[in-house]
Amino acid sequence: MSDRSESYWFENALVVTQDDGRRVFRGNVRIEAGRFTHVGPDAPRNGAVKIDATRYAIVPGFINTHGHVAMTPLRGIADDRDLAGFLETLFAVDAHRTEQDVEAGAALGILEMLMSGTTSFLDLYYAEDAVARAVARWGIRGFLGWAVLDPEFTTQTGVPLDNARRFISRWKNDPLVTPLVAPQGVYVCGKETWLGARALAEEAGTLCHYHLAETRKEVHDHEAKTGRRPATWLEEIGFLGPRQIAAHAVWLTGHEIELLGRHRLGIAHCACSNLKLASGGVSPVVELAHAGAVVGLGTDSAASNNSLSMLREMHVAGLVQKNQRWDASQLPAQRLLDMATREGARMLGREGDLGSIEPGKRADFSLVALDHPSVQPAGPETIVSHLAYSAWEESIDSVYVDGDLVISHRQLPKGGWREVRESATQAAIHLWSHRPSPPS
Numbered sequence: 425m426s427d428r429s430e431s432y433w434f435e436n437a438l439v440v441t442q443d444d445g446r447r448v449f450r451g452n453v454r455i456e457a458g459r460f461t462h463v464g465p466d467a468p469r470n471g472a473v474k475i476d477a478t479r480y481a482i483v484p485g486f487i488n489t490h491g492h493v494a495m496t497p498l499r500g501i502a503d504d505r506d507l508a509g510f511l512e513t514l515f516a517v518d519a520h521r522t523e524q525d526v527e528a529g530a531a532l533g534i535l536e537m538l539m540s541g542t543t544s545f546l547d548l549y550y551a552e553d554a555v556a557r558a559v560a561r562w563g564i565r566g567f568l569g570w571a572v573l574d575p576e577f578t579t580q581t582g583v584p585l586d587n588a589r590r591f592i593s594r595w596k597n598d599p600l601v602t603p604l605v606a607p608q609g610v611y612v613c614g615k616e617t618w619l620g621a622r623a624l625a626e627e628a629g630t631l632c633h634y635h636l637a638e639t640r641k642e643v644h645d646h647e648a649k650t651g652r653r654p655a656t657w658l659e660e661i662g663f664l665g666p667r668q669i670a671a672h673a674v675w676l677t678g679h680e681i682e683l684l685g686r687h688r689l690g691i692a693h694c695a696c697s698n699l700k701l702a703s704g705g706v707s708p709v710v711e712l713a714h715a716g717a718v719v720g721l722g723t724d725s726a727a728s729n730n731s732l733s734m735l736r737e738m739h740v741a742g743l744v745q746k747n748q749r750w751d752a753s754q755l756p757a758q759r760l761l762d763m764a765t766r767e768g769a770r771m772l773g774r775e776g777d778l779g780s781i782e783p784g785k786r787a788d789f790s791l792v793a794l795d796h797p798s799v800q801p802a803g804p805e806t807i808v809s810h811l812a813y814s815a816w817e818e819s820i821d822s823v824y825v826d827g828d829l830v831i832s833h834r835q836l837p838k839g840g841w842r843e844v845r846e847s848a849t850q851a852a853i854h855l856w857s858h859r860p861s862p863p864s
């Protein structure tokens with residue numbers, strides 16, 4: 425187990441820096457007190473504990489920009505249904521969740537993410553205190569959005585915005601948890617909730633995260649109700665602004681793409697979830713980025729994806745855009761890796777200390793085993809391509825967050841996997857017992 429008072433010197437690794445020059449080279453990386461202090465062929469050892477990293481690539485931790493980690497025990501519960509059928513099952517089951525279910529589910533999802541190289545995730549859910557406890561326990565970095573919606577739609581006790589405000593003040597000084605506010609979507613949030621969430625985020629100096637334009641039904645229903653499409657409406661009510669991250673953003677007009685770009689919005693592109701739920705369209709991520717938006721990748725929940733692996737997300741996001749546009753040059757491997765790392769950091773306003781391997785940044789990274797078949801032939805000219813298109817989760821050998829070793833040779837350094845599995849199984853038994861019978 426690493427100890428943050430010690431410094432570590434990784435010798436002769438294949439370093440995938442993701443810095444401005446996207447340098448990849450054989451060299452040394454030194455970490456001290458949770459940060460990278462030296463990166464390069466000449467990084468000095470200076471008495472640090474030496475780790476021979478010849479067999480490994482050092483890769484920045486992935487940043488998963490959208491999900492609902494507590495739903496991991498619901499993996500497989502509503503497969504092969506469209507969004508309406510999926511939501512019917514999810515709402516029925518979700519109403520019965522307990523804090524214990526949330527914490528157990530979050531722990532399971534967090535371990536799946538860590539074991540696939542993710543070191544930060546952005547979450548949207550209720551009872552985020554339970555998720556925050558799992559974050560602290562397992563050592564991932566959590567950007568946790570407390571879901572807010574109109575009081576008539578919620579199962580929360582009390583007013584959701586007040587609950588979000590209290591959640592933010594409870595966790596705002598935590599080293600790994602960044603608390604934020606998360607309006608669920610236009611289908612359950614009216615103008616007052618949206619503007620209240622925006623004001624709360626501003627007042628607390630934090631982010632605002634929400635679902636936007638995921639399906640045609642959402643767009644059509646909102647248009648029928650207000651005369652405006654969701655993104656246009658959010659602009660007209662004065663909601664859109666900086667430090668916001670919208671998940672999905674599939675069904676947009678050219679005008680809306682331009683709007684979201686102008687506000688420099690973060691966009692969490694969830695290709696696998698959209699494909700599995702047959703959202704039909706493909707998020708115009710190339711145009712969004714061109715218009716000025718910052719585009720990252722998100723898995724969405726294990727109930728809709730069904731994996732929380734960012735390796736799969738890069739692969740699928742690349743294939744979808746290439747095929748859709750009849751243009752194999754769209755979203756090249758380097759761009760996909762950028763979306764999974766530095767662009768995610770930028771969306772979260774953390775480009776100064778996350779997303780790349782550079783002196784001064786937080787030491788969030790993976791050691792990728794270069795002798796794994798899925799990353800062969802291994803070398804500086806192939807590693808970025810392999811990470812985007814072929815690497816298996818199993819090639820992620822060890823993971824560090826804030827300089828702490830959280831996965832060591834694919835094991836938990838302090839144990840606990842059995843306990844997590846058993847608690848999550850209990851949560852699954854409880855939640856699945858409330859599943860409505862499928863239509864005959």
Ligand SMILES: [Zn+2]
Nearest residue numbers: 491671724725
């Ligand atoms: Zn979602």
